[in-house]
Amino acid sequence: MSANEVLLVPRREHGWRMGLANMLGKEIGTWWRTRRWWVQCLIAILLQNGSIYLNMKGGMRVDAAALNFLTMAGLCVPIAAISLAQDSILGERHSGTAAWVLSKPLRRPSFILAKVIAHGLGLLAAWVVLPGLIFYLQIAGPMGSHLSAAGFAGAMGLDFLNLLFYMTLALMLATLFNGRGPVLGIAAAVAWSGPMQFIVQPMQKYAPWLENVLPWRLMVDFSHSGPLAGYLAVGQPLSTVVPIIATALWCMLFVGVAIWRIRREEF
Amino acid sequence: MNTPDYVIETNGLSKAYGAMCVLKSLDLKVARNSICGFLGPNGAGKTTTIKLLLGLAQPTGGSATVFGKDIAKESDEIRRRVGYLSQDPRYYEYMTARETLRFTARFFYEGPRAGIESRVAETLELVGLADKADRPIKGFSGGERQRLGIAQAQVNYPDLLILDEPAASLDPIGRRDVLEVMERLRKHTTIFYSTHILDDVQRVSDTVVILNKGALVAQGPIDELLAWGQATAFTLTVKGDSAAVEARLRSQPWVTGIEEMSRNGRVSWRIRVSDPDVAEAELVPLALAGGGATVCEFGCKAQSLEDVFLSVVKESNHECK
Numbered sequence: 313m314s315a316n317e318v319l320l321v322p323r324r325e326h327g328w329r330m331g332l333a334n335m336l337g338k339e340i341g342t343w344w345r346t347r348r349w350w351v352q353c354l355i356a357i358l359l360q361n362g363s364i365y366l367n368m369k370g371g372m373r374v375d376a377a378a379l380n381f382l383t384m385a386g387l388c389v390p391i392a393a394i395s396l397a398q399d400s401i402l403g404e405r406h407s408g409t410a411a412w413v414l415s416k417p418l419r420r421p422s423f424i425l426a427k428v429i430a431h432g433l434g435l436l437a438a439w440v441v442l443p444g445l446i447f448y449l450q451i452a453g454p455m456g457s458h459l460s461a462a463g464f465a466g467a468m469g470l471d472f473l474n475l476l477f478y479m480t481l482a483l484m485l486a487t488l489f490n491g492r493g494p495v496l497g498i499a500a501a502v503a504w505s506g507p508m509q510f511i512v513q514p515m516q517k518y519a520p521w522l523e524n525v526l527p528w529r530l531m532v533d534f535s536h537s538g539p540l541a542g543y544l545a546v547g548q549p550l551s552t553v554v555p556i557i558a559t560a561l562w563c564m565l566f567v568g569v570a571i572w573r574i575r576r577e578e579f
Numbered sequence: 580m581n582t583p584d585y586v587i588e589t590n591g592l593s594k595a596y597g598a599m600c601v602l603k604s605l606d607l608k609v610a611r612n613s614i615c616g617f618l619g620p621n622g623a624g625k626t627t628t629i630k631l632l633l634g635l636a637q638p639t640g641g642s643a644t645v646f647g648k649d650i651a652k653e654s655d656e657i658r659r660r661v662g663y664l665s666q667d668p669r670y671y672e673y674m675t676a677r678e679t680l681r682f683t684a685r686f687f688y689e690g691p692r693a694g695i696e697s698r699v700a701e702t703l704e705l706v707g708l709a710d711k712a713d714r715p716i717k718g719f720s721g722g723e724r725q726r727l728g729i730a731q732a733q734v735n736y737p738d739l740l741i742l743d744e745p746a747a748s749l750d751p752i753g754r755r756d757v758l759e760v761m762e763r764l765r766k767h768t769t770i771f772y773s774t775h776i777l778d779d780v781q782r783v784s785d786t787v788v789i790l791n792k793g794a795l796v797a798q799g800p801i802d803e804l805l806a807w808g809q810a811t812a813f814t815l816t817v818k819g820d821s822a823a824v825e826a827r828l829r830s831q832p833w834v835t836g837i838e839e840m841s842r843n844g845r846v847s848w849r850i851r852v853s854d855p856d857v858a859e860a861e862l863v864p865l866a867l868a869g870g871g872a873t874v875c876e877f878g879c880k881a882q883s884l885e886d887v888f889l890s891v892v893k894e895s896n897h898e899c900k
Contacts, residue, residue, distance in 0.1 A: 319694035322659075323687060330655055334685040338671070346673050408669035415633050415663040416686040417655060578636040 323417065331418030332426060339400075339430030352392065352438035359388045360443040364450055374451050375546055378459060378467075379533070381447050382541045385471045386531025389439050390503035393479035396435065398495045400427050401486035401570075411579035421571045427483060428567055435475050444468040459545060466544035470530045470556065477527045477559050478503055480566035487573040506532050524552065527559040586611050586739050586769045587632065591641030594627050601627050603793045604641060609771050609786070614761060616780035616801075617773040618888055619790035625773040626666055628790070629743050633663055645739065659687065662732035666743040666773075668724055672717040676708050676727050679716060680734050687735040698734060706730040706760060721748035729760060740764065742772035746779055758783050781805075781884040789891055796895040797887070804887050811855040812880045813862055814840070814847060820871030821846035827865050833857050845875055849886075855879070 325331065343349050364381050372380070404410035414423060448464060478499060485495040505511045506528030515522055523529055529552075531539050543550050550556075587609035594602040602624040609615045619625050630636040632645055634654030643650045645657045670679050680699040688695055703709045706726040711719070719727065725748055732740055745761070746754040754776070761770055761783055774780060780787060780801075787804050789797040797804060817824050828834050828850060836851040852858035859879065866874050 319691060320688040320698065321690055321694075323685075323689050326655075331686055334682065337685070338682055342671075342673075408665065408667060409671060411635055412665060412669060413686075415635060415658065415661075415665070416683065417659045418686060419655070579630065 325417075328419050328421040328425075330422060331413075331416065332422035335413065335418055335422055335426035336429055339426045340433070342400075343430065343434035349434065349438060352396075352434070353442055356388070356392070356439045356443050357446060360384045360439075361446045361450060364447055368450065374459060377451055378447075378464075378545045379539070379542050382467060382471070382531050382539055382545065383533060385440075385443070386474060386539065386541075387507065389435075389471060389475045389531075390478040391500075392439050393431075393435055393475045394482040394496065394499040394503065396431055397427070397479045397482035398486045398492060398499070400431060401483055402490075402492055402495065405486075405490070405577075405579075414579060420574045420577075424483065424487075424567065424570050424574055428480065431479060432476060435479060436472055439475060440468050440472045444471070460547050463544050463547045467541035470539075470541040470544065473556065473559050473563075474527050474530045476563045477566075480563045480570070484566040484570040484573070487570045487577065502526070524554045525558040525562075527555060527562070529555045530559060584611060585609060587643070587645055587771060589628075589641065589643035592628070592631060592638055592643045593640030594624075594631060594636065595639045601793050602631070602638075605790075605793075605795055607643075607788060607795065607798065609769060609788075612765065612769055613785040614765055614770045614783050615772070615786045615788060616784035617771060617788050617790070618775075618777070618780060619773075620892060622792075623790040624793040625790055626743055627793075629663075629741055629771075629773065632741065633658065633661065659735075660738045662735060662737035662740045662768075664725075664728040664732040664740075664742045664745055666747070668728035668731075670716050670724075670727065670731075673715060675713045675715055676703060676719075676723075676730070677712040679727060680730055683731040684734045702730045702734045705733065705763075707756060722750060722753040725749055725753065725757070729757065733760075733764065737768055740768050740770045740772075742770065744774055745772055746774060746776055754779065777883070777885045777888055787884070789888060791892045791895045794895065797891045801884070805882055805884065811852060811858075812882055812886070813850045813852065813858055814876065814878050814880050815850060815862055815866060815874065816845050816847040816876035817866055817872045818845045818875055819873055820869065823869050824866045824872050827868060828862070831861070831865070847876070849880065 325333070360381060363384050364377055367377055367380055410423070414420065444464070448459070448461070451459065481502065482495060482499045485498055489495050506526070529537070529540055531541050533539055533542070537551065540550055540552070540555065585608045587607060589605050589607040592602060592605040592607070593600065605624075605628060607628070617625050617628070627636065631638050632643060632650055634650060634657070637651065646660060648656050650657065671682075674682065677699055680702055681695060684695050684698055688698075700709070703712045706729050708723065708726050708730060711723060716724070716727065725745065729742070729745060732742065746757050749757060758779055761772070764770065784801050786799060787797070787801050788795065825837060825848070828837060828848075833852050833854040834850060835853050838849045838851075840847040840849055850858070850862065863874055863877055866872060
C-alpha cells in the first residue's frame with residue numbers, strides 16, 4: 313500500500329503472551345499518564361501518614377505509631393485495591409472497550425495479567441512504598457526511631473501481599489459477576505470481617521483455622537495477637553508463616569479463576 | 580501457498596442462548612476482495628455472526644472459517660489479519676485519536692516507532708481526522724468516533740475488514756465519506772459490513788447477504804438479487820375510481836403483485852409484472868378503460884434493493900408463521 317509498510321515489523325507473540333506487552337503498556341499508562349497516580353498518592357498519604365502525624369503530636373511511642381500505621385494500612389489499602397480492581401474489569405466490560413481490545417491480537421489471559429501487573433505496581437507505589445517511606449521519615453526524625461529498615465521493609469512486603477489479596481479477589485469477582493454490588497459487597501465483607509469483633513469471636517469458636525488461611529492477621533491486630541507485619545517491623549520473629557503462604561496461594565488461585573472465567577466470557 | 584477463494588465460509592453456523600436460537604444454521608460465503616453488505620432487520624443475528632467470526636462469542640453449532648482458519652481453534656491467527664469496527668465503538672476516553680491508533684497498531688507491529696507513527700498519521704489522514712488527532716476522544720462527536728473506528732479497524736491494513744454499521748450515527752456527508760473510504764480500500768481488502776442503509780449497500784457492494792430471524796434468506800451478487808423475483812416494476816398513479824382500476828389490473832395474468840404506495844386524492848401503485856413488454860403496452864389503456872379514472876403518472880421502475888429486502892424479509896416472515 314505505501315512505502316512504510318515494509319518498515320513495520322509484525323508482532324509474532326504466541327500463546328498466552330499475545331498482546332501482553334501492549335496491553336501492559338496501556339494499563340501502566342492509566343496510572344502514570346492520567347491524574348490517577350497523584351490522586352491515589354494524595355489519598356494514601358492523607359489517610360495513612362496524616363493519622364500518624366496527629367498521633368506524633370500526641371507523643372505516641374515509635375512501636376505504637378508503627379502498629380497504628382500498619383493497622384491504618386490494613387484497613388485502607390484493601391478499599392483502594394478493591395475499588396480500582398473491580399472498576400478495571402467491570403468498567404471495560406460495561407463500556408465495551410474489553411470487547412474492542414479482545415477483537416485485536418490479544419489473548420484473554422494477557423488482558424487479566426496486564427491488569428494484575430499494572431495495578432499491582434501502581435498500588436504498590438501509591439499505597440505501600442510512598443506512605444511507607446514517608447512514615448519511616450516521620451518517625452526517624454522527631455521520634456528518633458530505631459526501627460530496622462529491613463524489618464520495616466518486610467512489614468511493607470506483607471502490606472503489599474495484603475493489597476494483592478484484595479486486588480486479585482476483586483478482579484476475580486468482577487469476572488464472575490456483572491454488577492458492582494456483589495463484587496464490592498463480597499470483597500468488602502471479606503476485608504472488614506477481620507477487624508469486627510462480633511464476627512471474630514464466633515469465628516474463633518467455630519472455625520479457628522480461618523484466621524490462618526485468610527490475610528487478616530497480616531496487618532490487623534486480629535484477636536489481640538498482634539499483626540504479623542508488626543512483628544517484622546519491630547524485628548521480632550514471626551509467630552507463624554501460614555497466613556502469609558495461604559494469602560499468596562489465594563492470590564494465585566484468584567488470578568487463575570479470573571483467567572478461567574474471562575476465557576469463557578462472551579462479548 | 581494456496582489461498583481459499585472465500586475469505587469467510589460458514590457451515591451450519593448456529594448460536595443459541597439457552598432455548599433462544601439467535602442464529603440458525605448459517606451457510607455464508609464471502610469472496611476475496613469483495614464488498615459484502617450484510618443486511619437484516621434489528622435482531623436478525625448480524626452482530627452475533629460478526630462476534631462469532633471474531634471469537635468474541637462461541638458457536639453452539641456448525642463451523643466457520645476465515646482465511647481458511649477455524650474460528651474456534653485459530654482465532655488468534657484470524658484476528659491478526661482482521662480489522663473490526665463494532666456497532667457502538669468505545670475507546671479509552673483519556674486517549675487522543677493518535678494514541679488510540681498507536682495503541683491499536685502496537686497489537687500488530689513491534690516497530691520501529693517511526694514506522695508506526697507514519698502509519699498512524701496516514702490512517703488519520705485517510706479518515707479525515709488529522710486535524711483532531713491530538714484531541715482527547717471524550718470530546719469527539721458521534722461522527723468523529725465513527726471515523727476513528729474505521730481508522731483503528733484499518734490501521735493494520737487488514738486482509739478482511741468487518742464493519743458493524745459503519746455509517747450509523749453519521750450525517751449524509753459523513754456517510755458519503757465512509758463509503759468513499761470503503762471504495763478506496765476495496766483494492767486491498769475484503770469488506771464485510773452490516774448496515775440498515777440500503778442505498779449505501781446498493782452503491783458500493785458487490786454481494787449482499789440478507790438475514791432474518793437468525794436465518795439466511797438471500798445471498799448473492801447484487802445484480803442477481805436485484806433481478807430476483809420480478810425483473811421490473813411499474814408505477815401508476817390514477818385519480819378517480821381507483822378500486823375499479825385496481826380490480827382490472829389484478830385480473831391480468833401478467834400482473835404478479837400490486838402494492839399501494841400513497842393515497843392523497845390520487846392512488847399510486849407499484850405493479851410487479853411477469854412480462855414487461857405487455858405491461859408497458861397495456862397498463863395505461865387498462866387504467867383508462869372504464870372511463871372513471873384518469874392517469875396522472877406512469878413509469879417503469881427498476882427494482883431497488885429496498886424492494887428486494889422488504890420482499891424477502893416479508894416472505895421469510897410468512898414462512899416462519
